[in-house]
Amino acid sequence: MNRKFREIDTTLIGLNQSTDAHFKWLVTVLRYVASKDVELMEITHEDAHQHCEFGQWLNAQLLEERGDRHYLLDISTHHRKVHFACQQIITAIDARDVSSHSYDAFETALLGFTEALSLYKVHLLQLRTSYDALTGLPLRRILDESFDAMNAGQEASGLYLMLLDIDHFKKVNDNYGHLTGDAVLRSLALHLEDNVRRSESVYRYGGEEFIILLRAKSDREATAAAERLRRSTAEVSTVSGEHTVRVTFTTGLSRVHRGEPLREVLERADMALYRGKQSGRNCTMLIGKNLDCMKVSG
Secondary structure, eight states, X not given: OOHHHHHHHHHHHHHHHHHHHHHHHHHHHHHHHHHOOSOOHHHHSTTHHHHSHHHXXXXXXXXXXXXXXXXXXXXXXXXXXXXXXXXXXXXXXHTTOOOHHHHHHHHHHHHHHHHHHHHHHHHHHHHHTTBOTTTOOBOHHHHHHHHHHHHHTOOTTOEEEEEEEETTHHHHHHHHOHHHHHHHHHHHHHHHHHTSOTTSEEEEEETTEEEEEEEOSSHXXXXXXXXXXXXXXXXXXXXXXXXEEOOOXXXXXXXXXXXXXXXXXXXXXXXXXXXHHHTTSSSEEEEOTTOOEEEOOO
């Protein structure tokens, strides 16, 4: 399963568990108000929001480098307001000077906190639907949304797009059944993910087609990386029931030039892929911006 897909699931589980814990915290507040037989850090401390279970989970998330940090910061702000409003009510109760304003402030804080949580959950669930349920890989939507930023942020290493198609995949489905075909797709996705660098991304483009964004300084380095993936894939055996299947792929490879749209890069890579299939499959075809193709393997 894709790393990001796992991270989303882990975040959702942690968010739900810590949110449940915060509802329990509200019950603890009521008990404290009734008895006050013990000092509780998550209620009475100046930084109470740092000590409750939800606060501890939230702080752990904020220590990581995350693309959804703005959601977490918004939640943190509202979480702090909930604890502050709670302390204000407790102080007012102690002074026997509780007004409706105190309760209204607490209610407003709770509603703001709940809304911030809901927005984050919607974001995570929408993000999750942008990943393929079969392979766990990000789908075309993620590539569409992130490509311009990745292109603009190119380092000296350079960026290449690799469009690959499993050779004769229809025969796998016809000869062994669609369950075996699904197993082959999962196996290939896992193999590709395990054999690219963390700075590189693998996407399921559709059917038996995949896209990889490679970091490479030159055509030579990019074709070497593509060839390494092609050769290693041919050695992978997928076991599904009584069947053991090996597949190969054909790929079209193109450099991503600064400022050019994804559509243009995909058109070139698709053209190279088509020529690779015409030339016998199981090969890497490199295509330049002027559409000249070169077969580098097969």
